[in-house]
Amino acid sequence: MPIPALPESEAADKAAQTYDRLKEMFGTETVPAPFLTLGRAPALLGDFYMNFKKFVWKAGKLDRRTKLLIALSVALKEASSVWTEFYTGLAREEGVTEEEITDVAALVATNATYNTFFKFRTLSGTDLFDGLPVGLRAHAFQATAFDEKTVELINTAISDLNACEPCVAGHVKKARALGLEPEAILEAIQATAVVYSGVQFTKSANA
The missing domain is CATH 1.20.1290.10 (AhpD-like)
Structure with missing residues (x-):
């Protein structure tokens, strides 16, 4: 059974917090589409955000x-x-x-x-x-x-x-x-x- 995307309007607690961090990181008013499905698994979304920020987004x-x-x-x-x-x-x-x-x-x-x-x-x-x-x-x-x-x-x-x-x-x-x-x-x-x-x-x- 497919896992539906979690719209920003329905996000709460950890998912909503991570959505806000994603928008801040990308400088966008909305969360990029690929992340909305991850929102259904807030702990995974949080880990993915932190890992993405450190190992993909930031220069090292x-x-x-x-x-x-x-x-x-x-x-x-x-x-x-x-x-x-x-x-x-x-x-x-x-x-x-x-x-x-x-x-x-x-x-x-x-x-x-x-x-x-x-x-x-x-x-x-x-x-x-x-x-x-x-x-x-x-x-x-x-x-x-x-x-x-x-x-x-x-x-x-x-x-x-x-x-x-x-x-x-x-x-x-x-x-x-x-x-x-x-x-x-x-x-x-x-x-x-x-x-x-x-x-x-x-x-x-x-x-």
């Missing part, structure tokens, strides 16, 4: 723009239209172009290709395939408007969600070689985890 080792690109990649990977629209809007406010939005989608798709292949090698339980050529093209990793660090952060995030152990290890190694600090890489995954939790609840609510 990574700037907000980079975190929003990661957030958009997660929403696209999970095919969540409501969250994709939300993060696309925020990304545009940070100067992200239509070309860059398309590049994020291309990176997500290319990770799906490689994550599926290398995950099989691990799951097969044999070394029979280790010496065989990959044979898959992945020019989208290089043909983007992003710098290499941003590409590797997105690759690491999506490979983590796709549970491809060798892919995550490879992207972390390359990210470190590019000069990204461990704290920056971890921050990308913290942002990924927060965004994924919101997407997951929305999916459950609409099941």
Whole structure:
């Protein structure tokens, strides 16, 4: 049974308090639509707000723009239209172009290709395939408007969600070689985890 959104007019106590904090954070007169379903679970909404504010909204080792690109990649990977629209809007406010939005989608798709292949090698339980050529093209990793660090952060995030152990290890190694600090890489995954939790609840609510 779908979980309906909680209108601001019906919100009380903790949900109403968090709604007010969300409007203050975003500088809007209304609560962004994706958060209204979360309002039915006030404790989760409160946690999500605090996690979102710390790991997605505020700059840390990574700037907000980079975190929003990661957030958009997660929403696209999970095919969540409501969250994709939300993060696309925020990304545009940070100067992200239509070309860059398309590049994020291309990176997500290319990770799906490689994550599926290398995950099989691990799951097969044999070394029979280790010496065989990959044979898959992945020019989208290089043909983007992003710098290499941003590409590797997105690759690491999506490979983590796709549970491809060798892919995550490879992207972390390359990210470190590019000069990204461990704290920056971890921050990308913290942002990924927060965004994924919101997407997951929305999916459950609409099941």
